[in-house]
Amino acid sequence: MISPCGFPSLSYTMTPNQPPVLQRPPAEVLYGEELARLRAADRLPRPPGWQLSMPAVRRFILGEGEAAAKIVCAPGLIERALVTLASNRALLLVGEPGTAKSLLSELLAAAISGCSTLTIQGSAATTEDQIKYGWNYALLLNEGPSPQALVPSPLYRAMQAGQLVRFEEITRCPPEVQDGLLSILSERLLMVPELSGEGGTLFAAPGFNLIATANTRDRGVNEMSAALKRRFSFETLFPIRDYEQEFELVRAEVGRLLARDQVPVLPPDEVLEVLVTVFRELRDGVGRDGAAGERLSTVVSTAEAVSVAYSVALRGYYLRGDGGEPGDIVEALAGAAAKDNAEDGKKLRRYMEHRAGKRQGAHWQAFYAARHRLPE
Ligand SMILES: Nc1ncnc2c1ncn2[C@@H]1O[C@H](COP(=O)(O)OP(=O)(O)O)[C@@H](O)[C@H]1O
Ligand SMILES: [Mg+2]
Secondary structure, three states: OOOOOOOOHHHHOOOOOOOOOOOOOOHHHHOHHHHHHHHHHOOOOOOOOOOOOHHHHHHHHHOEOOEOOOOOOOHHHHHHHHHHHHOOOEEEEEEOOOOOHHHHHHHHHHHHHOOOOOEEEOOOOOOHHHHOEEEOHHHHHHHOOOOOOEEEOHHHHHHHHOOEEEEEOHHHOOHHHHHHHHHHHHHOEEEOOOOOHHHHEEEOOOOOEEEEEEEOOOOOHHHOOHHHHOOEEEEEEOOOOOHHHHHHHHHHHHHHHHHHOOOOOOOOHHHHHHHHHHHHHHHHOEOOOOOEOOOOOOOOOHHHHHHHHHHHHHHHHHHHOOOOOHHHHHHHHHHHHHOOOHHHHHHHHHHHHHOHHHOOOHHHHHHHHOHHHOOO
């Protein structure tokens, strides 16, 4: 069976106790069975071109009953995003790095269109060809411009098939390239001036829309023209506010990554407690006890907490055969949190000395005792 975006989806279905076929399966493959179940049970009206009704998509993303939430955020945000995607506006997800903008856009595309891989990655080098269409030059030289010689972009294919297209980090593209989207988003058509007649205009099929993401830390969203901004509804994602929710998310995510690698250990809860607390305190500059501290200038997001927890477990398992210990966090922390910023490195060292050392509990003491493992 070939899924709408060309994935032979059944052969990639994740089977327990079987090595995964892909390093990182897209959401429609990873959650293929859950999506199929939701589709089969869904009797509610669906917007044109959608594979699921809005309540079913909301349930897929926010969980319900047994099913855990895939995104921690206010339900209102997901509902507004769904209404936007069914309307004639595109959706722009903004926020700091690591606030699950990309993940949310992937889940929305997988649930609504059954395909999350029609994606354009924005960068300073993105060209209009990559957004709209290019040409197969051999064919172009031989036969001149023809539909066969046209190489469609992900956006072109999404318009044709009535699916969602994702545009990652849109504000990294030069504004004049971004503005190539203006007429597509307002007229819902794409002109191909090289092709005359019927082939010269592509009308978007029902179900087509665009989800863009933009980081507030990179070059800002102010790089977007006012005209283009008007075609988007903005939604801002924030770091997870609640400690328990962040802890649960990190534990669940790291469990999923380790299960995928068939690593039969999990980091102990005390290790995760140290890790999540340290990340939150360095992010907010405020301790769990309310005491003021220093904030790192680099982003220490939940996404990074997950990846540090994952390294801690891999280190524990492959080097010693356990699930990781508090000292392993120190090793991973410098590379993940302070990166190449010397000032943040110093803040991290001060945090270890002054705050971690004062905490009660063997796990905090073990973390403190490993402070010499911070690279100079
Ligand atoms: N609110 C959240 N809900 C779910 N996962 C989150 C959340 N915040 C961060 N994450 C974690 O961050 C990872 C994804 O971050 P990503 O989507 O790449 O962020 P962004 O695109 O905003 O930089 C997720 O896989 C998840 O582990
Ligand atoms: Mg992203």
